[in-house]
Amino acid sequence: MRKNKKAFINGNIFTVNERMKWAESIITSCGKIIFVGTNSQAQNFIDDDTEIIDLNGKLVLPGFIDSHAHLILGGFYLQGIDLSTAKSKTKFQNIFSDFIKNHKSGWIKGGNWNHQLFDKVELPTKEWIDEITKGIPVFVHRMDYHMALANSVALKQANITAETSNPVGGTIEKDESGEPTGILKDKAMDLIYKILPTPTTDEYQNAIQLAMNEAEKFGITSVHDISYKNHFAELQKFEREKKLTCRIYSILPIELHKNIIKSEIICPFGNDKLKIGAMKAFADGSLGSSTAYFSEPYEDDKSNYGLAMEILSSGKLSDWAFECDKHSLQLVIHAIGDRAISEVIDIYESINKVHGNRDRRMRIEHAQHMNKNDFQRLYNNNIIISAQPYHLYDDGPWAINKIGNERLRTTYAFNSFLKNNIRLCFGSDWPVSTFNPIEGIYAAVIRQTSDGLNKNGLISEEKISVEDAVKCYTINAAFASFSEELVGSIETGKFADFIVLDENIFTISSEAIRDVKVEMTIFNGEIIYSLKK
Template identity: 40%
Template sequence: MESPTQSNRVLINANIRTLDPANPAAQALAVRDGRILALGRTDEIRALAAQFLPHAPVLDLQGKTVLPGFIDSHTHFLAGGFSLLAVDLRGARNPAEFVRRIADRARLTPRGEWVRGGGWDQETWPDSPLPHKQWIDACTADIPVFVTRTDLHIGLANSAALRLAGIGAGTPDPAGGEIYRDPATGDPTGILKDAAIKLLEAFIPKPSPDEQATALRLALAEAASHGVTSVQDVTDWKNPSWSEWELFRSFRRRHELTCRIYARLPLVDWDRARQALPAFEFGPAADPWLRFGGLKGFTDGSLGGRTAYFFEPYSDAPGYCGLLQEEMFPEEEMERRIREADQAGIPVSVHAIGDRANSLLFDIFERVAQANGPRDRRFRVEHAQHLLPEDIPRIAHQKIIASIQPAHVIDDGGWAERRIGPERARFTYAFRSLADAGVILAGGSDWTVAPLDPLLGIHAAVNRTTADGRNPAGWQPEQKLSVGQAVAAFTTGAAFAEFAETEKGTLTPGKFADLVVLSADPFTVETSRLREIQVLKTIAGGRLVFDS
């Protein structure tokens, strides 16, 4: 990787798609001091470089495609780094493979340490059984285990972990959470949902500073390998020490960041530590590599864990509509926090999955905007996964940004209709309906829930094929985005969502020299081949941070 001081560069003989309507295409560009100096024909930029950048390295891209660096609008960045060190349960095809992977890791785990990891999805298994502690107790013995489902809202603990945490038949369900129990004995099965996970997490050893630094370096390398030059992070989720934010700051001081981080701290910390919150800054005054990006809240859980909150019961759980998160209690607290943060000029983004959770959130946003008066607040709904058709115009009218994660369609599209039925599924991941209504879309991955891979997200938004192979023409195909709309979600839309449209999202003179070199042009390849496109190089602030 190049030195942080290497921020001048020249690219020639490229197919540059700037996404800037005023100058949509170019053959070459010049970078000075980490920002784009000029774009044009190769001969023009060669001449300019000879005069102003005589010592800058020159990359001859031989016709390869260049796009603005991708912006992932929703990550759990440090957790993603740790996931690269943990047991990977993504793609486990059945309970036997799930157990085998955990057993293999347990054999390598020293006594006193935990087996952590996740990515399992029971909906892809025959008959979709939720895992049970008994599956893994025999192969893990006294080694505590806690592994999360792909959505992070539900996890499995073995008996050793439950004993350490003191979770038993007499432990009550916390507000906003659930302990699954054996109906005959009342004993926990090992499955914990949402707020119940906190009962266990307090007993999991905290990673050391060195372990955190290793995880962050892995996350930065993963981002660079996928063309990601900026992330909008859910930072220090369930972590009141803000150790992730402090780690990001330490990397920034040492010039070790190779990806720009827009860090959002928990909304619930507004009551606990509002005086300690960093200042929200944007534009030229803001730090170009690390910014406090406001506060992030939660209304409900996930569809896979049946904790997404709906108006009508789940199709496969009669009488049950899901759960609101604990920060929605007592009543009016979520609205008060959002109102007060908004009064202080701090951006707010809130997770909402189920149609009722989304509708409740839009009501809150509307009342807060009316109470506090007009301003450029850019409220965000994270996920907007299941919507009432009548709520889509409300999102557009209120200028709420929809932070979407298209890659979730690949997994959820195979089983979502079992959960909520075909009618509600019509407005699940309703990307096209939102775009047609004029809603700004900000594309993300939700890493570690899905891979940190914008090209996968673009493919999913455009094709909407599912992992089970049952939807070759696309699941809910009327909700497909065009390639241009999908690429915009991971560039211009995401830049707008973080108040950075004057600094990134397009390749325009004066903006950050953040760009990605691709093996093919997503605008001209067959859409069925979008998934084949590879990242060849990633440049952030003029610095080459990935080279295949």
Template identity: 35%
Template sequence: MRLIHILVGLCAVLASWNLQAATLVHNFSGYQATEQNLQQFNTLVFDQGKVLATGDYATLSQSYPKATKIDAGGKTLLPGLIDAHGHVLGLGRLQQQLDLRDLDLPQTLKAIEQFSQKVPAGDWLIGRGWNQVLWAGKEFPTRQQLDALDIDQPIWLRRIDGHAGWANSAAMKLAGITRETRAPAGGEIIRDRSGEPSGVLVDNAMALLESVIPQPTLQEEKAALKTAFDLALSLGLTGLHDAGISGQTLEAYRQLASEKVIPLHAYPMISIDDKNLPQLLAAGYVGAPDERLYVRSVKVYVDGALGSRGAALLEPYHDRPGEKGLLIATESELLQQIKLATDNKFQVNTHAIGDRANHIVLDILQSLNKDHDQKPSRHRIEHAQVLTIDDIERFPSLNLIASMQPVHATSDKNMAGDRLGEKRLARAYAWRKFLEQGTRIASGSDFPVEPVNPLFGIHAAVTRRDRQGDPEQGWHMEEAMNMEEALRSFTLDAAYASHQEQVIGSLEPGKFADFILLDRNIFTTDPQEIWQAKVLETWVEGEKVYTRSE
């Protein structure tokens, strides 16, 4: 009996301690998407990094009378946002490289010339972000344009989508690329009328040049990842899905995890082309859903991108009748790659943009499903931009996730019609078609292809307009999301896509207290102003990890 009294007393002490230790944030407009509905609340209580309750201040202040209170000053509170498709190392490295996004050709050349003054003699000038679709004439650039800048360094500049690169003659010479050089399967060397390489390499052909560029060391990769983490937190991201990493980058992640310096929830996908992939898969998952580092997926690559005409289409490009795009791997190779991953019980996240690429992936997954149920794996199609209606309708039977990037629609609207024609355009960037059949959309940005700011993505999802407001009525608004769907795609469904919906993605009791405070209410503001919202604070597991300095 005395032991029972002791235990009861101890429980009372612990309960009192928990009430005292809890933190109660109040005086905000809160929103979260759950499996059931959109919930609104003005008070959040958490303790030891986990949510205890959300609801009304009058009720929760009485339930937790000794909690430490934080007045949010009438701001807007959302669950921490999750980017379901980005390139974290690329984002970190780009902060020290040349960013050419949104520039016309004269501005691009001027930026290259100016940046060259910062590059030490003998080093490569590296950058990315050029987009010929924004230039007069919309033609691919040439090495002669770079050579005319009289820059001594070898130059390599990836296109905005990462599926083509532009080199000067010095870089081409170092790589040994001449008119006799043949493009590898799944790649293309763009040539001028005389047959000489123009300086632009597409998809697998980029490896011909990138193989001679000095690669970052492990320590440099760790530093770049940390830079990207900090930038992500400042923009309200508490979760990142890293869409394709090498074995060395995986080691960088593991070391950062062991040093306990990963400040958010990271979900890297191991690249299918890593030479040690069988051993990495045989070693099993890394981490667990409730750890800062969780690895249980593989990134597979099927085709290129629409802008560089590398996306694999069933019918020729509308603006290039003789071309149907590129398959980065053969169908038999893809089957072997995907089967290797599924045999090791890894989730398969496949880059597929064109309707032919998507059809091939669906056929492979359908065939594997006959031998072993693939639905629990929650395989993902990364991008899923152009599909036939029949293939869109195949997603539910396989429990496939459409991992899509809303900003791609508003960035691609200037060229997608040229590439596809109106008939195929009606089944491209088809968010509404996926949602209405019950397919989950895990939204991301594909940074650094697009800006990392997730509020840009929410804005694009809802308005189907760019940040300048074009087109005024929205681009194919029949496929737009509503605000609840957009929020859910960047929170709960993104968490579902990484098998983490039990621990992150919403602020339901027992989940991590990952949340952000915004300077405006994106549910009530003019939708065109959503992208202008600023993140004031970011919290991960109940700890404030970012505060806006302005």
């Protein structure tokens, strides 16, 4: 017979609760935590209806909360071509040759390539893969999803030719003769998106299940999901079948805000496992695609300041943001370059002045390259920063070539955010980067880069402690989704979402953190993942 209570005893429990940081036991019932404290105190709650789980002194943390991920995209990514290991043109082509052996028809998607890691730093072109992929359309993204490569078949189907003009907010790369190279940046990718076949419900549901499996393995019990067309509908179907094993705070495209307002939905709206949370917009592109929007030009291209999205440059983003705020819709805006960040702060500052103070929890996603004068403005306007620490590991080796030493000093400025009392939460941006929060904690604490050359850490003064990094993945992320009373710490009355690690990240060396594994994931009081199994 299934028992109604569980007692997790003999643990080394970091609660993230300032009133009681450490505990030994947790008692759960009906999906909630009903006791946190010492082993001896726990005995008062243990009876014949209690299942006892001995933690054997292992470290317990609140379930990780990923404040920025693309769940369904990630599920599809796991099924596509993986070009992340390509370090040369030859390796790039070989991966395609191997993949195509088992893929004879339909679009080839996926990608995750990074030309900055090629032995010769250059963008791939359609000619690299046309001969290999005859008759099969290809559209594979760079790791940041702000640039993608299409082969000639895909370009033809999308009617992209030498005569096709750049869309506003996007670039069609062309060679010296004026022919498209196959590289499409930002809004130019929409030309392909609109002809891609819509996945079936079965394909969507399979992608969600694959994403859930990954979340369980990495101890992620809540996700702020950047949801695109059809995603929220498919997540609802999955939730109604009671298959969700993490709580999802769905962030919808800001272009849909009028629909939300017209529907009289007051966000957050939903249940404890799936909610509509906020509206997402883009102010600029990415550093790796040279489309992050800066005040000064790129070091490797003095004619390029990056790419402001059309809604930012036209003033539409400001108008939409005001309208969202008027109807209490949380704002979540992507901004990577310093000028994009400054202009988003301008918008948020204006909203606070015009609409008056209230608990808005406006967010800037990424905020990778700060103007040093903007830290105080972030604090003054109660703006939350949602950052992805593992991007530092990926981008570190080549960022200096794009922005130079001076701008590098305020890149991934995690410690500066915290010192300026700015609320900082962490996420992955999966599948752009690893979904594993342990690797994110490692990156934030040690600030090592993928080339291994920054032994003391890239901008070492921006390192943060393990405790602060854990808070960024738990209680701070909960706050960013108005969920701090429900999740984010191990406290009586909160949902029983917590994890057990195989090593203590507070006591091992910083270098060893990245090898730590989640031994057990508990969601809603149930053990949904066990490393031993």
